[in-house]
Amino acid sequence: MKRVLLAAGGAILAALLLVILKNEYARCLPVSTYGMQAAVAKKETDHLFIGSSMFRQGLSIDVLEEELPGSSYILSYNGNQPALMAMELQYMLEEGLEVDNLYIDLYPYTAAADPWISDTKILLDTDLDFKIRAWKLMAENSNAGFSDFFEFFVTANNEQLLMYPINNYLVSSQFRNGGTLLRQEGSTREELYSLGSLGGRDGLKEAQTEGYRQIAELAQEYGMNLYFLETPKYERMYADSDYRELYTLCLEEMKAIEAEWKGKGTFAVICAEDLDFDTSDAGSFQDLIHLSASGRDAYTKLLCSAV
Secondary structure (H helix, E strand, O other): OHHHHHHHHHHHHHHHHHHHHHHHHHHHOOOOOOOHHHHHHHOEEEEEEEEOHHHHHHOOHHHHHHHOOOOEEEEEOOOOOHHHHHHHHHHHHHOOOEEEEEEEEOOHHHHOOOOOOOOOHHHHOOOHHHHHHHHHHHHHHOOOOHHHHHHHHHHOOHHHHHOHHHHHHHHHHHEEOOEEOOOOOOOOHHHHHHOOOOOOOOOOOHHHHHHHHHHHHHHHHOOOEEEEEEOOOOHHHHOOHHHHHHHHHHHHHHHHHHHOOOOOOOEEEEEHHHOOOOOOOHHHEOOOOOEOHHHHHHHHHHHHHHO
16 A cells, blocks of 8 residues: 555656646747747847737738838737736746837737636746746636646646647748748628627726736836737728727727836837728638738738838
8 A cells, every 4th residue: 555655646746747847848948930939039129019819810020021120020829918918028028038119919809808828839938937927817817717727737738749849840830930921811791791799898807907007117117119009800890889899998098008108219009090901801801800911911011111
């Protein structure tokens, strides 16, 4: 019986050690062309874009590199939220990344969501301290339970680690400086109007608006120019009362942050309606909120001329 207990105890300790090693040192694997560690490895970038799939599908790295002076990097994770973007920015700055111009995704639905990591690739890019802080944020603001905890620290990304050489090769072939190289086709008006709406939300979440403020504070501290970008949505979204309500709340929050801005650099909010982008062109959209490849190119050119 004693041997069984010792064996069981040894197995538990070994498993715990593996979990700790994974959560602390997976970030030390050779970087690809995507994610936080790839950005940190660059040591500096003139233009850093941090956002959700709005930025992945809405920004062309080819156009950015052609139109903007200096280097550009796009950091995008599916469902990335303001509270988490603030943590990601802080992490990269503390790791030594130098940034001149910072661009933040202003997507109202992420600001109206409870803090949560939808894209677990974030966990491959960060140390244990980041994960503990992210988990605390999630646990304090949602119904996260033990099963979520277990997935977060134990099972998430295990398949990617086991297949790391292949996975890293595939990711590197699909991205450059964080920007996707895949070309998605546009839709038709009929297809876009057949899609269901995204539904309502109960206003902006305090943790998310605090994330916006933390981003502004970091931009001030590190002397960056700060831009908040609302990428184009299909015309049907701008006619949607739920989206307009959250959009208006986000703009009010931006005005409040701008009123407190004491940074040496620029503070600006650039919305799709500020640019001459045709939001009625179905071919520029994959769905109601994501741009197609042609829409991405057109929007990025307009954005570059505005900053």
